[in-house]
Amino acid sequence: MEDSQCIPIQAKASEINLGRGVQSRFYHIRDYHAKGRAFYNAKKTKIMDSDKSCCSRIWTKRIRVNEFFQDYDKLRSGYVSAPQFFRCLWQTLSLKFNEDEERALCLKYGLLDNGKINYKSFCDVIDLNFDPKNIYASPELQKVVPLEYLGTIRSKRPLTVDSESRLVGILRRMQQFYNVRGINLRTQYEDFDRHHRGVVSESQFYRNFPGPIDIDEEDMKTLVEKYNDPNNPGLVNYLNLHHDVLAVHKFVLAEKDPGQNFVDRNVDMVSLFPTKDPTLSEILDKVRVSVYKNGIRTIEFFKDHDKLRSGVITENQFVCGLALACGKEAQLSRPEIQKVVEYYRLPDGRIQYKEFCDSMENAFNIPDLEKKPTESVQRPLRGTLSRGLKPLSEIEEQRLCEVINTIADKVATDRIMIYQYFKDYDRSKAYTRVVTPTQFARILHFLGLNVNNQDLLLLLNKFQDPASGDVNYPAFVQAVDREFVGHTIDDADISDQNRTNVVIQAKEDKWVESPPVNFEELMARIRHIVLANRLRVNEYFQDYDGLRSGSISIPQFRRGLAVMGLSKLGHHDLNDNQFKQLVDYYRNPAKHNNGHITRTQFRQAFKILEIPVEEPELHCLEALYCNDVGVCYTAFLADLEPQEPVPFMYVKRMEELRLTNCKQALPEQRAKSDLESVFLKIKTKVCKERLRVYEFMKDYDKLRSGRMLKTSFRRALNLARLDLLESEVAMLEDKYQSGCDPDFVEYLRFCQEIESIFTKDHLEKSPLEEVEQFKPDEEWTVTELSADEEEKLNCCLLRIAEKVRKHQMQLFPLFEDYDRVHNGAVSQSQFRRVLMELELASLASDTDVKLIWRKYQMQVGGRTDVNYIAFCEKVCDLAGFEYRKP
Missing domain, CATH: 1.10.238.10 (EF-hand)
Incomplete structure (x- = not known):
């Protein structure tokens, strides 16, 4: 066919809108069908893509698509109209094709003169896994298997490099364990998966996980994070894990026998072992660390471009926002930014910035952590978030050492505490532990630690942050002040060392006692934690001591230490020896004090006090104060040093409180006399100051019942600063008093009445209703x-x-x-x-x-x-x- 003939045919084909339900579009079908073979050859790629999309959906959902087309074909002719064909695909498989794909499918499956499509051929192509006529080729090699099982989509977000390496080791251990014992992971979870969807809940996954024994809690969290179903939060895809274990088995066999070629199209080995190309993971980890270390709210740099809050922006907007947010702090190059752009790009070219921001800001945190109290937050590796010092040349390091020694000698001689002066300049929302170079030079001059310009530049080059240019003053203070005890990366953490030793030894011996500790070192560590975190130690124990006796039980003492931060989740983990040493040292000798001692102890007390008492006198004292339990030394001390009894002041104090509360209240001034005036006063105040009264009241209703006590209602009104008088509050309580309990107020109805000045409830049910904005009158107009x-x-x-x-x-x-x-x-x-x-x-x-x-x-x-x-x-x-x- 000549090119001059193809152009009008293609122009005519573009005017025909197939699959839109309009019968007139099938005019001139015969001419279109006869001359459209060239167009079909040009669109062959689109036909194959459409077939693959249909096959993937049908195999995934395990449906017989032929049965759905038969509802439109009563005579079983094998043909349906084009609108019926595409309507069935839309209703059954949720597939919506564009015009070119619809036209390509119509050309391939025989668009007849009457506008019919041969759905029978389409179903045969979809259902045919191998060619039965080809008897020489193995059916197993012709078999077509979908990439994912039962529609489950593997999370394409890579884990960190360490997590991916850990995952590979876990899968290898699982494969060896299952291979030796003949365990099938899929059959272990089929009882929980009644609908055979390939997923179970996280609790079910933990409950029925079939070993091996050396899989600890962190390994389980890695598996859950990798195989979480992205479309169904809280569900774990155990079938993907099962197929990956089988793939690892074949991979291990291939390693043992390189001559065999094991190919498994169910599992993408590149995604299973992504450590071969960790470039993107390294970039994302670098951005996460930078966001966490500098406290960057990444979403603030993108949301101004997204007026509709759709979660997507253009590529140029994303590149500009990322470079402005952490381009300097993370030291991102243009190719690295482009890799991130390609990763979060949508098919239409836009970028999913909301997903990127959520991934970055929750790098070392878990969203909704208050709803998951048993979760342990992933902590960054030790030293990851620290500010390292830049290396200098050998000559510069020698000169720097001389300057630091000179400053250190002067600091030690004059006993200068320099850390406090640096900290006064660190006045951001949280201590950033950096100052500017100008502030650094000013502080040195103020303290009399003068250095020349060359030495000052040398100090700045050593202690400056390469990203921000600020000076790391704690590292400088640690270098020049030998008595500085501030926490830095070089500090030895007693808890981490003990925990590491115990874990390593426990893996071999299954049990080991905690190592001995020094009491003075332990107390110095606790004092440092209290000083660094500004803790009031007394507040963590006094709640357990209702009588303020100064003594609590041993479990209460350990609970208070845990709340203070001396636990596995806190700053320092106390082992059993450390806690026992604290208990032994601070044990109250009078826990079981009954006021009696033995005769021998009674005599020893006189000897220790060096009181000369003769033997007959001791016999007299013992005869006077001795009983069946022992010597009542409390009675002896009471007679020896009598004290006036403490007067009983309870009755007197209660009388004073009663007289204080009986005082008459001051008369009210300009009080509103009716309920409408009170409402107008409240609405005017709320409208002018833009208050949400519900926010002040919801905290008193933990069960969200819509009711609260009258005392709490008054307290909430005072917190809202509505300036209501006693009589006005009483009118509101009478208006909204609960019918179930007279001591309660229906505060939810009150809040709805007040907030009606802004809008009305259930406007989605009345789209045509007009809302009038409340406008308070000027105060002088009502005079x-x-x-x-x-x-x-x-x-x-x-x-x-x-x-x-x-x-x-x-x-x-x-x-x-x-x-x-x-x-x-x-x-x-x-x-x-x-x-x-x-x-x-x-x-x-x-x-x-x-x-x-x-x-x-x-x-x-x-x-x-x-x-x-x-x-x-x-x-x-x-x-x-x-x-x-x-």
């Missing part, structure tokens, strides 16, 4: 005066307006000079002062001025001021001026 007072006020305002009109006065500038906060109000004395400066005070008597104050009064912070804006606009209006123009 009411009598008829005579209104007449006198109008006469005064007319006199003032006449003079203003004649002299063309500007009233606003003088009032604004006294209005420093620009709230539109001045005090009464300031108002009178302005009238005097404008020479208008002679036109208004004292009575007239008081009427003006009453008319234009407004409450500002509990004080009655005058709304000068309303007064000036009224005068200008009476003078006939244009609005805001004299």
Whole structure:
């Protein structure tokens, strides 16, 4: 066919919109069918892609698509119309093709003159796994297997390099364990998977995991993280794990016998062993560490480009935002940024920035951790988040050592504590442990540690952060102050060393006792933790000591230490020997004190105190204070040193409290008399200050029942600062009193009534309803005066307006000079002062001025001021001026 003939045919084909349900599009089908073979050859690739998409969906869902087409083919002719064909694919497989793909499918499967498609041929192609006519080729080699089993999608997000390496080791151990014992991982979970979807819950996965024994909790978390179903949070894809174990088995056989060629199309070996190309993982880890170390809120750099909060932005916007957020801190190059862009790119070219931000900000944290109290957060490796020091040349290192020794000698001689001076300059939201180079030089000069410019540059080169350029002052202080005990990366962590030794030894011997410790070292470590974290130790134990006796039980003591941070999740993990040493040292000798001692102890006490007592005298004392238990030394001490009994003050204190509470309350001023006025007062306050009353009340309703105690209701109203009086609160309590319990208030109805000034509930059910915004009236507009007072006020305002009109006065500038906060109000004395400066005070008597104050009064912070804006606009209006123009 010539090119000149192909062009009009293709133009005609593009005008025909197949699969849209319009019957007129099948006009001239015969000519289109006869001349469209060239177009079919050109679109052969699209046909193959469409077939693969259909096959993947059908094999994945394990359905017989032929049965769905037969509903449209009553005569079993094997043909259906084009709209029915594509409608069946849409309803059954959720497949929506574009125009080119629909046209390609119509050409391949025989579009007839009447617009019919041979769905029978389509189903045969889909259901045919091997060619039965080809008897020479093995059916196993012709078999087509989908990439994923039962529609489960493996998480394509790579783990960290260490986690991927750990995963490979876990799979190898599992394969060896299952191969020796003949365990099938798939059959272990089939009882939990009733619908045979290939997934189970995380608890079911943990409960029925069939070994091996050396798989610890961290290994299980790695498996769960790798095989979590991304479309169903909380479910684990055990079938993918099963197929990966089989793939590892074949991989191990291939390693033993390289001559065999094991190919498994179920599992992508590159994704199973991604450590071959960890470039992307290294880039993402570098960004995570930079975000965590510098406290970067990455989403703040992208959300301004996403006005609809759809979670996607353009490529250029993503590149600019990533470079601005952490390009300098993470030292990202342009190719590295492009790798991240390609990873989060959508088919339409846009970038999923929300998914990227969630992955970065939750690198060392778990979302919704308050709902998962038993989860342990992944901690970065030791030294990962530290600021390393830059290496210098050998000559520079020697000179630097001389400078540091000189400064250290001066610091030791003059006993200078330099860390506090650096810390005073570190005043961000959290201590960043860095200062600027200018601040560093200023502090050295202030402390008298003067160095020349070359040595100062040498110090800056050594202790500067290569990313930000700031100086790491804790490292400098540690280098020059030999008595500095601040926590740095070089500190030895007793707990980490003990834990490592115990774990290594326990793997071999299954049990080992905790190593002995030094009490002074332990107490020094605890003091350092208390000092570094600014802890009040007493607060962690006094809740267990209701009587404030100074003594608690041993379990309570350990619980308090754990809350203080001396646990596995805290700063230091106390082993059994360390805790026993603390208990032995601080054990209360009077836990079981009954006030008696033995006769021998009674005699020894006199010897220790060097009190000369003869033997007959001792016999007399023993006869007087001895009983069946022993010698009652408390009675002896009471007679020896008598003390006045402590008076019983309870009754007296209760009487004082009763008299204090019986005092009469002060009379209320300007209290609202009806409920509507109270509502108007609350709504005006809420509208002006943009409050959400529900936020102040929901914390008192833990079960979200919509009710709360009246005392809690009053407390919440006070926290909201609604300035309600006692009588006004009482009216609200009577209005919203619960019908079930008179001590409760239906606060949810109250909140809905107040928040109705902004919008209405259930607007999604009434899309045509118009919402009117609540607009509070100006305070001076609701002030009411009598008829005579209104007449006198109008006469005064007319006199003032006449003079203003004649002299063309500007009233606003003088009032604004006294209005420093620009709230539109001045005090009464300031108002009178302005009238005097404008020479208008002679036109208004004292009575007239008081009427003006009453008319234009407004409450500002509990004080009655005058709304000068309303007064000036009224005068200008009476003078006939244009609005805001004299």
